[in-house]
Amino acid sequence: METAIIGGGIAGLAFALALHQRGLACTVYEGVREVREVGVGITLLPHAMRELTALGLLDEICAVAIENEESVFYNRWGQYIYREPRGRHAGHEHPEFGIHRGKLHGILHRAALQRLHMPSAGDEHAFGGGLPAGCVQQGLSQGFQALAGAGGQAQALGRHVLVWVRRRFA
Numbered sequence: 001m002e003t004a005i006i007g008g009g010i011a012g013l014a015f016a017l018a019l020h021q022r023g024l025a026c027t028v029y030e031g032v033r034e035v036r037e038v039g040v041g042i043t044l045l046p047h048a049m050r051e052l053t054a055l056g057l058l059d060e061i062c063a064v065a066i067e068n069e070e071s072v073f074y075n076r077w078g079q080y081i082y083r084e085p086r087g088r089h090a091g092h093e094h095p096e097f098g099i100h101r102g103k104l105h106g107i108l109h110r111a112a113l114q115r116l117h118m119p120s121a122g123d124e125h126a127f128g129g130g131l132p133a134g135c136v137q138q139g140l141s142q143g144f145q146a147l148a149g150a151g152g153q154a155q156a157l158g159r160h161v162l163v164w165v166r167r168r169f170a
């Protein structure tokens with residue numbers, strides 16, 4: 001079975017690497033021509049770290065992330081409200097990390113380039129952002145058995161699949 005993944009962000013690349021690890025073929029279609037490390041600081045909770053560790057990315061993440069020991073809350077006058085331990089310090093098997101989204105995306109992107117088929121912008125199968133309809137038609141006509149929307153366009157993808165199926169079988 002071959003899967004087409006639309007969107008090479010955090011979710012799309014992590015999904016692609018997980019499929020690849022299980023021996024399932026996939027192709028990632030990303031809309032932007034150049035991947036840059038953009039974003040804000042995000043928290044990787046232990047269940048996310050379990051998946052990223054399974055993908056063999058723990059060392060690279062450790063090199064650029066900060067392990068969270070606890071969350072502490074204060075009000076705007078600096079008065080203490082509440083604290084709780086996090087990740088391994090709260091008894092979880094896996095740690096909780098603070099990381100810049102762009103750094104995480106960079107790690108996933110480098111791993112995907114090494115392990116997977118990612119069409120380049122000039123590839124005839126690649127497509128620009130905002131083209132889920134074209135993607136659906138390309139994907140189905142190219143014989144992909146599954147399409148995964150990972151670019152915030154899952155609903156749009158669903159709509160286009162429905163339109164395509166109605167036209168195809170009307």
Ligand SMILES: Cc1cc2nc3c(=O)[nH]c(=O)nc-3n(C[C@H](O)[C@H](O)[C@H](O)COP(=O)(O)OP(=O)(O)OC[C@H]3O[C@@H](n4cnc5c(N)ncnc54)[C@H](O)[C@@H]3O)c2cc1C
Nearest residue numbers: 007008009010011012030031042043129130131132150151
């Ligand atoms: C301020 C902020 C704080 C956050 N904090 C956290 C946090 O602490 N912990 C946490 O887990 N999450 C956090 N998140 C959420 C997290 O960043 C997102 O859940 C995550 O980035 C979603 O990944 P994604 O792959 O779905 O989308 P993205 O990372 O946005 O990637 C989508 C990709 O799809 C591509 N694309 C879009 N449309 C198309 C198309 N038609 N064709 C081809 N490609 C397309 C885009 O170019 C992009 O590369 C935060 C988000 C924000 C904004």
